[in-house]
Amino acid sequence: xxxxxxxxxxxxxxxxxxxxxxxxxxxxxxxxxxxxxxxxxxxxxxxxxxxxxxxxxxxxxxxxxxxxxxxxxxxxxxxxxxxxxxxxxxxxxxxxxxxxxxxxxxxxxxxxxxxxxxxxxxxxxxxxxxxxxxxxxxxxxxxxxxxxxxxxxxxxxxxxxxxxxxxxx
Amino acid sequence: xxxxxxxxxxxxxxxxxxxxxxxxxxxxxxxxxxxxxxxxxxxxxxxxxxxxxxxxxxxxxxxxxxxxxxxxxxxxxxxxxxxxxxxxxxxxxxxxxxxxxxxxxxxxxxxxxxxxxxxxxxxxxxxxxxxxxxxxxxxxxxxxxxxxxxxxxxxxxxxxxxxxxxxxxxxxxxxxxxxxxxxxxxxxxxxxxxxxxxxxxxxxxxxxxxxxxxxxxxxxxxxxxxxxxxxxxxxxxxxxxxxxxxxxxxxxxxxxxxxxxxxxxxxxxxxxxxxxxxxxxxxxxxxxxxxxxxxxxxxxxxxxxxxxxxxxxxxxxxxxxxxxxxxxxxxxxxxxxxxxxxxxxxxxxxxxxxxxxxxxxx
Numbered sequence: 001x002x003x004x005x006x007x008x009x010x011x012x013x014x015x016x017x018x019x020x021x022x023x024x025x026x027x028x029x030x031x032x033x034x035x036x037x038x039x040x041x042x043x044x045x046x047x048x049x050x051x052x053x054x055x056x057x058x059x060x061x062x063x064x065x066x067x068x069x070x071x072x073x074x075x076x077x078x079x080x081x082x083x084x085x086x087x088x089x090x091x092x093x094x095x096x097x098x099x100x101x102x103x104x105x106x107x108x109x110x111x112x113x114x115x116x117x118x119x120x121x122x123x124x125x126x127x128x129x130x131x132x133x134x135x136x137x138x139x140x141x142x143x144x145x146x147x148x149x150x151x152x153x154x155x156x157x158x159x160x161x162x163x164x165x166x167x168x169x
Numbered sequence: 170x171x172x173x174x175x176x177x178x179x180x181x182x183x184x185x186x187x188x189x190x191x192x193x194x195x196x197x198x199x200x201x202x203x204x205x206x207x208x209x210x211x212x213x214x215x216x217x218x219x220x221x222x223x224x225x226x227x228x229x230x231x232x233x234x235x236x237x238x239x240x241x242x243x244x245x246x247x248x249x250x251x252x253x254x255x256x257x258x259x260x261x262x263x264x265x266x267x268x269x270x271x272x273x274x275x276x277x278x279x280x281x282x283x284x285x286x287x288x289x290x291x292x293x294x295x296x297x298x299x300x301x302x303x304x305x306x307x308x309x310x311x312x313x314x315x316x317x318x319x320x321x322x323x324x325x326x327x328x329x330x331x332x333x334x335x336x337x338x339x340x341x342x343x344x345x346x347x348x349x350x351x352x353x354x355x356x357x358x359x360x361x362x363x364x365x366x367x368x369x370x371x372x373x374x375x376x377x378x379x380x381x382x383x384x385x386x387x388x389x390x391x392x393x394x395x396x397x398x399x400x401x402x403x404x405x406x407x408x409x410x411x412x413x414x415x416x417x418x419x420x421x422x423x424x425x426x427x428x429x430x431x432x433x434x435x436x437x438x439x440x441x442x443x444x445x446x447x448x449x450x451x452x453x454x455x456x457x458x459x460x461x462x463x464x465x466x467x468x469x470x471x472x473x474x475x476x477x478x479x480x481x482x483x484x485x486x487x488x489x490x491x492x493x494x495x496x497x498x499x500x501x502x503x504x505x506x507x508x509x510x511x512x513x514x515x516x517x518x519x520x521x522x523x524x525x526x527x528x529x530x531x
Contacts (some may be wrong), residue, residue, distance in 0.1 A: 067367050072523075073458050074228040074253035074293070082370050089370075105373055120448070140376030143321060153374050161374040 039148025042104050042164055043114050049168035051148035055099040059083065065090075087111035093166070106162040109148045109151070113162065117152065121159045127154050193328040193348075196335060197299070199345040203521035204349060205352050206253045210263070210300030212353055213250060216269030216378075217492060218271035221480050222247035224356070225260040225267075226279030232457040233436075235405040236355035238467035239499040242491045243475050244482030246332075252300075257282045257387040262310035266301065268398055275401045275478055278391060280422050280433075281412070284380025286314045296531050298324055339406040354500050358462050361507040362517050366447035372413035380421055401432075401478055404449040407466070408436040408445055410455035432477065436466065443469045460504065 003138070041047045047061040059065075067084035078094035080102070087110040091103040110121040115129040126134075126141060134141045142151040144167065153161035187520030200207030222231050222245060228499060231251035239245045249262045260278060267273075288294065294314045301307040303325075311324045323330040334342075353359075395402040404426055408416060414437060426433030436443060443465055447455055458466065474480050483489055507517060516522045 014426050067368055074455050134212070137351070137376040153376065163373065 039146035040090070040143070040150040040164055041114060042111075042146075044085070044111060047107055049101060049104055049164075050091065051101050051103075051164055053101045055090075055101055056082075058090070058101070062090075098167070104164040104168050113150065116161065117159065119162060120160055122157060123159075126154075126159065171467065178361055178390065182405075188436045189328060190429060193326070193331075194354070195329045195338070195342055197327055198331070198334070198347065200296075200339060201352070202519060203343050203430045204296075204301075205520060206298065206358065208349065208352050209252050209356060209358065210250070210297060212300075212351065213248065213267075213356065214302060215351075216248065216355065220246045220248045220273050220355075222275045222277060222474060223264070223267055223271075223273040223485070224251065224277045224279075225255075225264050226251050226277075227255040227260075227282050228253050229281050229409050229455060230277070230355075230405075231356055232360070232376075233463055233466050234470065235357050235460065235463045235467045235500075236471075237260070237357070237493075237497050238464045239471045240484075242468055242483035243471040244374060245354060245471055245474060245480050246483060246489070248491070251279075251356060252293075252297040254285075254289065254531040255282060255297050256285050256288065256293075256314060257384050257391075258298040259310050261387045261391050262306040262313070263297075263301070265309075265394060265526040266304055266306035268394070268400075269304070269306075272322040272398060273400060274476060274480055276391075276395055277405055278388075278405050280406050281409075281414070282442075283388065283422070284412075286383045288314050291316060291319055292320070294462040299327060300525045322529045330456045342359045351499065354496065357463065359500070359503055359507065360452040360517065360520070361504060362452045362511055362522065363449055363459060364452055364454050365449070366410060366451060369410045369455060370413070372415055375415070378415055378421075380416035380418065392431070402475075404431055405470075406432040406435040406437060407458070408440050408443070409449065409457060410437075412456075434473070436468075439469070441445075460518075467513070475521055477502050492523070 006030045009106045013067070028039055034055060039051055044062070047058060049058055051130040062083075065083035067082075068085075069084075071080045072078075073080060075098040079099075082097060083090040083094045083149050084094075084107070087106065087108055088103065089103075089107060091105065092099040093102040094100075108121055112118045113129070115147075117125050117129050123167065130154050138162075139154045140151055141154065142149050147167050149167050151161070152159050198204070198207060206228070221366050222239070224234060224247065228251065231249045234247070236247040236249065240529065250260075250267055254261075260282060264276060279343060294316070298307065298311055298314060311321055315321065315324075318423070320329075392402060404422060406422070408417075414435075419435060420437070422433055422506050425431075440447075445458070445465055447460055450458055450465065452459040475482075510517055510519060514524070
């Protein structure tokens with residue numbers, strides 16, 4: 001009887017109670033690898049870039065980057081890469097050997113959001129494009145949609161920063 | 170009859186406890202040939218204590234100072250209690266725990282961790298917490314560190330978290346089940362490889378540059394703890410070029426140090442003076458220093474420590490010198506091995522680094 005209870009206990013321990021992959025070797029966050037455009041999507045030259053989208057096909061469509069930077073996260077928690085294209089930077093994160101879109105940052109006013117907001121637009125342009133469902137941190141206006149966040153920083157009545165971010169739960 | 174039952178119950182409990190202990194030893198990640206940083210914290214307990222200087226902080230600190238160089242140049246004994254992305258409350262509780270074992274003259278804290286006001290990622294929590302011995306400090310650190318889905322009990326009994334590793338077990342898990350060799354040099358993680366800085370990403374604009382209340386709360390506690398223990402606290406920012414260190418952050422740290430009468434050194438402003446050459450002294454394009462960079466930093470900082478706090482040169486203590494000679498032998502042996510490996514493979518295969526071609530742009 002006692003032997004049986006021991007076996008049951010060990011079986012439960014080994015197969016049952018929780019919790020997923022080894023936390024240190026890493027596991028993909030929710031939304032990683034969803035290739036279909038979801039949430040806020042940036043478009044450039046006919047290429048749609050969605051947060052958490054797989055990077056490889058996007059890079060192939062965009063062509064060679066002007067600049068490239070890569071940095072291994074501490075203790076091999078994945079490679080962070082930054083590809084600089086005309087007007088924007090594409091940031092990636094890595095999970096299980098595959099790169100996904102982590103963020104997209106505007107560098108100048110040669111690019112705009114799909115809804116028509118540029119750097120140096122005004123707050124009224126943001127509100128008319130995205131409405132008032134934002135969250136505000138100091139002068140940063142952020143809109144969340146399906147695993148993505150679109151943020152605008154207003155300084156001296158002008159948009160001085162536009163970023164798309166992949167949100168992980 | 171009662172005695173027999175009692176003895177049987179005790180035997181069953183002992184067998185169950187023993188089995189669970191063995192399973193836990195088997196299933197916990199060993200961090201010996203990959204993600205070795207996960208072994209940093211536990212190595213401290215095997216060391217002789219009585220260090221002059223204790224460093225606490227994240228990867229920037231365990232990659233930027235070589236205790237062997239501090240010893241060889243100044244006769245200063247030191248230990249680095251750092252882990253990957255170590256958050257400030259983890260540094261605080263590690264320091265609190267360290268002070269139960271020893272009382273250094275100086276504690277050095279790297280301030281990059283001020284950027285995080287809340288727990289971030291389980292993987293990094295595990296690297297900071299799993300290696301800590303059971304103590305009240307560990308319990309408090311777990312409480313402060315857990316992200317939403319984590320459970321306190323899984324830190325107390327890691328088997329509950331790692332049980333699913335049974336399908337990933339390798340020979341390494343058996344080999345290092347009870348004993349691991351030394352991997353570090355008083356908390357210093359050696360890397361001899363070189364990857365020069367080519368570009369440094371610009372800092373993205375932030376909504377708020379103010380360090381958070383929680384981060385300041387633990388910095389205040391660290392100041393208080395050192396004051397109560399009559400220990401000099403030094404704040405530093407090591408010269409890593411990325412993640413970006415904002416002017417607004419710098420101003421806050423300068424102001425804080427001034428208000429609390431602390432020494433604060435931003436090594437980003439001293440790159441030339443220290444002699445750091447980012448074409449040679451980094452192994453990952455400016456995020457972390459390699460061994461040549463760490464040795465330069467130690468030569469510079471050792472002088473500051475000695476001149477400012479009058480730390481004694483202890484190289485004339487016979488037993489201590491003998492112990493540090495052994496450490497130095499291990500240090501130079503590892504250095505030679507790493508250079509040999511680099512020559513052979515072009516990268517540090519044994520540390521889980523990637524071959525250079527796998528990280529190039531297509």
